[in-house]
Amino acid sequence: MNFKKICVFGLGYIGLPTASTFATHGLDVVGVDVNPRVIETLRNGGLHIHEPGLRTLVGAAIKSGKLTVATQPAEADAFIIAVPTPFKLKEKANSIPEADMSYVTSAAEAITPHLRKGNLVVLESTSPPRTTVELVAPILERSGLTAGEDFHLVYSPERVLPGQILRELIENARVIGGITPASAQAGRDLYAAFVKGDIILTDATTAEMVKLMENTTRDVNIAIANEFARLADRFGVDVWEAISLANRHPRIDILRPGPGVGGHCISVDPWFFVEAAPDLTDLIHTARRVNDSQPHFVADLTRRALGGLQGRKIAALGLAYKPDVDDLRESPAVKVAHLLQEAGASVVAFEPFKPDADLPGLQLAPTLENALAEADAAILLVGHTQLKELEPARVAALIPGRILIDTVNGWDAENWEQAGFRVFKLGVNP
Numbered sequence: 001m002n003f004k005k006i007c008v009f010g011l012g013y014i015g016l017p018t019a020s021t022f023a024t025h026g027l028d029v030v031g032v033d034v035n036p037r038v039i040e041t042l043r044n045g046g047l048h049i050h051e052p053g054l055r056t057l058v059g060a061a062i063k064s065g066k067l068t069v070a071t072q073p074a075e076a077d078a079f080i081i082a083v084p085t086p087f088k089l090k091e092k093a094n095s096i097p098e099a100d101m102s103y104v105t106s107a108a109e110a111i112t113p114h115l116r117k118g119n120l121v122v123l124e125s126t127s128p129p130r131t132t133v134e135l136v137a138p139i140l141e142r143s144g145l146t147a148g149e150d151f152h153l154v155y156s157p158e159r160v161l162p163g164q165i166l167r168e169l170i171e172n173a174r175v176i177g178g179i180t181p182a183s184a185q186a187g188r189d190l191y192a193a194f195v196k197g198d199i200i201l202t203d204a205t206t207a208e209m210v211k212l213m214e215n216t217t218r219d220v221n222i223a224i225a226n227e228f229a230r231l232a233d234r235f236g237v238d239v240w241e242a243i244s245l246a247n248r249h250p251r252i253d254i255l256r257p258g259p260g261v262g263g264h265c266i267s268v269d270p271w272f273f274v275e276a277a278p279d280l281t282d283l284i285h286t287a288r289r290v291n292d293s294q295p296h297f298v299a300d301l302t303r304r305a306l307g308g309l310q311g312r313k314i315a316a317l318g319l320a321y322k323p324d325v326d327d328l329r330e331s332p333a334v335k336v337a338h339l340l341q342e343a344g345a346s347v348v349a350f351e352p353f354k355p356d357a358d359l360p361g362l363q364l365a366p367t368l369e370n371a372l373a374e375a376d377a378a379i380l381l382v383g384h385t386q387l388k389e390l391e392p393a394r395v396a397a398l399i400p401g402r403i404l405i406d407t408v409n410g411w412d413a414e415n416w417e418q419a420g421f422r423v424f425k426l427g428v429n430p
Ligand code: SAJ
Pocket: 126, 158, 159, 160, 161, 162, 214, 215, 218, 222, 255, 256, 257, 258, 259, 260, 261, 262, 263, 264, 265, 266, 321, 322, 323, 332
């Protein structure tokens, strides 16, 4: 199939790079977002998200006239849905979060009036198993057309890593699951416009499983690393050393412990399995609980390091969900900051990628200097390059306290100890 014009729904971390990449590869693209502020920002040459290289890419796509942005869709040869699928917390304590499919539903409903024979519709949003077949197809069929006969429908998961989205979008292998083999072929024809990695065809539900399995595997692997950190702390072992030694085994690759698992993917997606099949997901559920409770372990480590939290002034360094991104969604660093405050500490946080973030109940400092001034201790919550590279002497001149808590193994303890600090690391008993 030959695609000339496409419509991409959702101009966030996935939709905007995808729309722009199609545009710079010669397709006419209408990028649709329901948020008028996003559209206005993009039309004015701005960008509402941070991702390396994205500003240049979007600028080039818009300047070439190949990418236009709007709040309403238009007729097209193909429609791509790349909207968020967050989860909703249920009211009842201990209940399993529920996938919020309202954005996918709205996008499919918005496509329906524009759907024509021969069109291709792609769902990219991470979704519970059978969403393409049981949720999206019936909505699109309200057009009077039949999925797999009159129009093509595929599920093709985005698998790009925030921080490296532009490169991975092109180079990663792409799984395309069609509701029929012909739909999968149509999907291949579309993504072949820019994908350099292998394009592998399968059915829609398998492709949905693949995506959830990838992120669930990572969550479970991080959970065991976090549990190892707790065990090392109990047994007087340095977990970082133990992991690096274990990883010398040819078939072992333990991930990094940290303050917990955040972001809109790994901390969310395993719940889709648990919600869909609670009777089959003990391990997955437990891993979620371990990772979600890790901020409590870190708060307790901080309490032990400081000999109490009441009235202590703590500079929280980094709030993003992982290094070198500005994304604060589901961030365990934010949870740690809140927990410290709830325990009576007075926390001033600094997030270099979003110094003016608005986080209710949390005081953010505009600069590192402001965060460190008057603090008894600093806690490194995110391994941002610029925080890892801080000079001990510079920090020593700014912070009156001499206690550091490093939750990501970002600092060379010896270096800091020479500058007069006491360093407490996650996974190393203080
Ligand atoms: N983390 C650890 N220890 C580690 C690795 C990560 O604590 O060793 C934490 C991070 O700090 C962060 C969280 O886990 O809080 C998730 O970070 P991540 O880098 O593992 O993943 P994401 O959420 O940024 O992106 C993931 C990727 N999935 C996999 O690696 C299997 C990406 O390829 C997906 O496209 C993305 O989810 C997505 O959109 O689903």
